[in-house]
Amino acid sequence: MARTTQIVDLPFINKVDQSAGHIRIQLIRLIREAVYEGQLHGGDVLPSSRVLAKMLGIARATVIEAYEQLLAEGILVSYAGKGTYISQSLTTTGMEQHSTSQNNTIPLSSSAVAYANILKEFKPLPAAPFAVSVPVNRTQPQDIWRKFGNRYRAKGAGMPSGYQDPQGVNQLREVIADYVRKSRSVQCDAEQIIITNGIQQALYICSQILFEHQDQVWVEDPAYRGTTASLQYSPHKIQMIHVPVDEEGIQVDQGIQLASRARAAFVTPSHQYPLGMPMSLARRHALLAWAKQQNAWIIEDDYDSEFRYSGQPFPALQGLDPERVIYLGTFSKVLFPSLRLGYAIVPKQLVAPFCGLRTLMERYLPTADQYVLAEFIRQGYLERHIRRIRNVYAEKRRQLIEIIHSTIPVEFAWLQPGDQGMHMVLWLANGINDIEIAKAALAQNIALKAVSTTFSADRQRSGLIIGLGDFDRQDMQQAIDTIKCLLLVACKS
Ligand SMILES: Cc1ncc(COP(=O)(O)O)c(C=O)c1O
Known part of the structure; x- marks a missing residue:
């Protein structure tokens, strides 16, 4: 540059x-x-x-x-x-x-200028190595999804109808309640579930309805930009407190030192975004104890906990304190992002405010796909699909680790693989600018995200978010070769 x-x-x-x-x-x-x-x-x-x-x-x-x-x-x-x-x-x-x-x-x-820039920041990446959550080849839902779509949209409940419930289709809420109770130990009933346009919409609604003017709110440092951007542009002028994470997740004692009276903490306990570690049990208890003492909300973003490759996943934080934790889940990772379906599981007092804001945004989500998804889950196809793609991602993760280790010298970059999720972080040596590398890679049809954009200004580190997908081994090798060349050039300049 x-x-x-x-x-x-x-x-x-x-x-x-x-x-x-x-x-x-x-x-x-x-x-x-x-x-x-x-x-x-x-x-x-x-x-x-x-x-x-x-x-x-x-x-x-x-x-x-x-x-x-x-x-x-x-x-x-x-x-x-x-x-x-x-x-x-x-x-x-x-x-x-x-x-x-x-x-x-x-x-x-x-704010118009800021939102125009947000649009640039969130530009979707092409379906190329190493885009995150882009279903290709074996990770796409099989034919059954299309058949269900045809069957339930053409007749039955998914057919055209009048104005609907802003909370979402009841059948879908019922099967989600069942699914999260079983798979994530979430304590809830269908009455507490609001179907959202992905987790992103739920994060946005939280940023709008939970806070008063200039409230302090903890976010992890680093954190998902969809979270920090929603808070940054909230009309409440929320003060974001960037709380550093370590290998056990958010450092609760640091949060307390920085802003003990914060009103909420936005966290990714199952799989810290983007670094990848789960929050330890001790930290979970410390976070909940702080939140209880302060009467603060915890917003649990559980975006990809289905993909754990060794051992059992931790149960959701929500199960430990359902009156305080707002649990957010999505079908973007386990199915595909263009479905735009996710869910918020909220304490009962928040159902009406959530749905009220949603009514002003869009009244309610289109319902046809909600019926299709409800039936897909009810008949056990979602669990089967998850089992299948988990194996694919595990295989691709092993291949990618091998390729990176054998191609890129550790003086340039080293991998933090984690043991779950759909992405890994490749840290870059001092002085290599990850934004520039991601830009140069995109010009060669390689989809990477710069990790530095997820850190607060004071703690930035340079690295690349490398998504797992069902890409050919040869294509992955070629892409990693290209990244190596880009890193070599960056080191020399
Ligand atoms: C950590 C995290 N949270 C939330 C989301 C939002 O997902 P969606 O709005 O597609 O459900 C993403 C998407 O990449 C993510 O990585």
């Missing part, structure tokens, strides 16, 4: 008005304007949060928050160990926006 190494003078530094308050908002606005007006250019390096805070005589946290907002908007980019830069790509967009606003186009609000 072409970039200046010298830290720029900030042209607006004298414009920060301490007496006017809202320093974070002033900083965000001034940096944004400096980019749009061409005073700062793509590749310019900003002072570290510590230095800028000192220059301005303000708290470092204020600068970090301002940088985080601009990182999320895509105006800044940050690389582990290298600092924070003005994004190369957005300087042009910013300039275009500035010139169009001079052409009398209505200027976009900061």
Whole structure:
């Protein structure tokens, strides 16, 4: 990446008005304007949060928050160990926006700009190695899914009908209750289940209905971007507290030190996203004890616990405290993401608020596929499908570990394989920029995600999220060879 190494003078530094308050908002606005007006250019390096805070005589946290907002908007980019830069790509967009606003186009609000960047961040990856959760070959549902679809959509309950229940189709809620009670030790009945448009929608609804203005909320560091982005843009101006994880999961004692009075914790206890370890029993109890004492919610994102390759999975956290834990599940991983069906299992008092917000968003989800899925689960096809694809993923995981170990020297990258899930993390050596590698790989039809985007600005590490799929061994080898070349070039430059 072409970039200046010298830290720029900030042209607006004298414009920060301490007496006017809202320093974070002033900083965000001034940096944004400096980019749009061409005073700062793509590749310019900003002072570290510590230095800028000192220059301005303000708290470092204020600068970090301002940088985080601009990182999320895509105006800044940050690389582990290298600092924070003005994004190369957005300087042009910013300039275009500035010139169009001079052409009398209505200027976009900061949230419109932020959401436009979210769209870029969540761009779907192609069905190529190593996309996560893209059903190919043997991981696709077999013909029976199509037959069920035809049968239940054409006649029976899945046929066209009038307005429906925002909570979701009752038959589907009944079979899900059965499934999670058996397979995940979740304590619930169908009345507590709300069918959602995947876990993403449930996370979004949580971010909207659970909090008051400026509440503090724990998120894991690193965490799924769908979680942090939903909280970041909530109108409640939620203060996200990034709590580091270690090999046992979220460090509850650190969370308590950082923000003991937080209102909620968003966690991935079965399979930490993206690092892959389960939360230990001791941490589970510590988290629940803290939540009970604070009367805080726990949001349990159980996105892929079905894929464990050795030993038994931990039961869900929800089973230990069903009045406090909101349990989120999805069919995106065990079936396919375009189905857009997931579920939230909530304490009874939250059913009405969840469904109320959903009514304003979309009234309710389309029902035909809900009937198809209910029947698919009821007749035992889902469990069979999971058993089958678990074996495929286990085989592909073994192959991929072998290929990576025999191809990529550990000076460039090393694998954190975990023992479950549909992806692994390949850590990159210091100084290799994972975002750039992912971009270069995509140009060669290799689908990777950069792990640095899941960390808070202070704790970023560089790595690649490598998804398992039923890709040919030869195609995987070829893709890993290409990644090795990209890493070699990055190390030399
Ligand atoms: C950790 C985690 N949570 C939630 C989701 C959302 O899944 P969906 O909205 O497709 O159910 C994903 C998807 O990749 C994920 O990785």
